[in-house]
Amino acid sequence: MLNPQWLRTFTTLAEQGNFTRSAERLNLTQAAVSQHVQRLEERLGPLLIRRPRQLELTPAGRALLEYCAEVNAADQRLQQRLSERDAECGEIGLICPGSIGLALYPLLLELQHTHPGLSIRQRFAPDREVLDAVLDNRFELGLVTLKPDDPRLSVSRFAEExxxxxxxxxxxxxxxxxxxxxxxxxxxxxxxxxxxxxxxxxxxxxxxxxxxxxxxxxxxxxxxxxxxxxxxxxxxxxxxxxxxxxxxxxxxxxxxxxxxDTLWLLHRAEWPLSARADLIIQRVKPQFWSAGRQC
The missing domain is CATH 3.40.190.10 (Periplasmic binding protein-like II)
Incomplete structure (x- = not known):
């Protein structure tokens, strides 16, 4: 496995195009930057073509830069998953039919206004698409009008319409x-x-x-x-x-x-809801029951 510090050094060097600026950005000595690149080239072959005023990536260097981007994206996804215990920060996805979606949207905006760290992603879709999206883990929460019997889903009554x-x-x-x-x-x-x-x-x-x-x-x-x-x-x-x-x-x-009709709330049954999803349910569901009784 490649040393993460070496990868950070290489990514910065590719961005800056200069050993001196890269060393300043990383708070390292220029010799340390050169040493990190040397260690990578010992493992992967030539990564840079060094010219007086320019650095050019070799094909292996471009491949390594793409790898670094993939590692960084994977790290961000991991951090997001590990932050699911934080109810007031992070992304939550909800997919639902258009009717309840129209009424739900302003409530979600109000919740997001109260908790600016939340990023709420909502999509309108028919029941079949809702089921597929939740089962494929593209959305954590879904609402459907027909109760599914898939054992992979946790299903509960959300509202009547x-x-x-x-x-x-x-x-x-x-x-x-x-x-x-x-x-x-x-x-x-x-x-x-x-x-x-x-x-x-x-x-x-x-x-x-x-x-x-x-x-x-x-x-x-x-x-x-x-x-x-x-x-x-x-x-x-x-x-x-x-x-x-x-x-x-x-x-x-x-x-x-x-x-x-009954509207059914569903999510994957194999793991617990994130704190963000639970926050949405606890704040929004009572308002729907109240609205249903008043109108």
Missing amino acids: PLELVVPASESVQCWADLERLGFIDHPDGQAMAGRLLSRYYPGAPGVCSLPCHGFTNQISLILEPVARGLGFTVLPRYARMAFSRPESIKVIEGERPVV
Whole structure:
């Protein structure tokens, strides 16, 4: 194994291009810098071409410099893993569906503002991608709408989220004919969500496929824009509606038989949560339960 001090000396020398400046940067003598390079060249062959005013790396020197970068990156990853006991410093990754993600994001920003040492990485994704990302250790925490049964995952109830029928604030919806008049604003999960909810609200009706479609968007933050402008109605999860910036322009039509989904929190079961992940759960989860009861 190559001496880490020799590697630091070589990296600095490659950056500075000069033995004198490198010695000053490392707080070493120029003879010590030369000796470190000599020891490396005894192991690896010529690393430098020494010219009067310039140092040039040989192919072996360039390969060693790449190796030094890899060692440094591995060291940083190790330090990050070892710092997982620190709840207020470091990175935490969360991947979740877009609806709860919209409502969750400002809470995460507030938490990060309180703890500036945290770096919170959030991604919106469907259930299948969430599962893969957590299992591949690309994200420590995930939220899904369908409870997985993979033994590699620790799964717990996080919140409940009803589906909602949302119409323009100026509209009165009493029957199926009113929905036909308004038209449907679709989205990637729109047909499935509307089918589940409308079959309960309007049993015996033809179904969502029979309704005129007045628009489609795959951006969850934009689904309610056409509804707010009176262009149609939609069906989407409650947290997406709660995150809409103009709540006065829309309204929710309540039904006697609601559809309520459970949101499941998951992480790898083989090792404990980092202190940062635990901090997020403890601070955020109670607010979601409280918000669900109020809205």
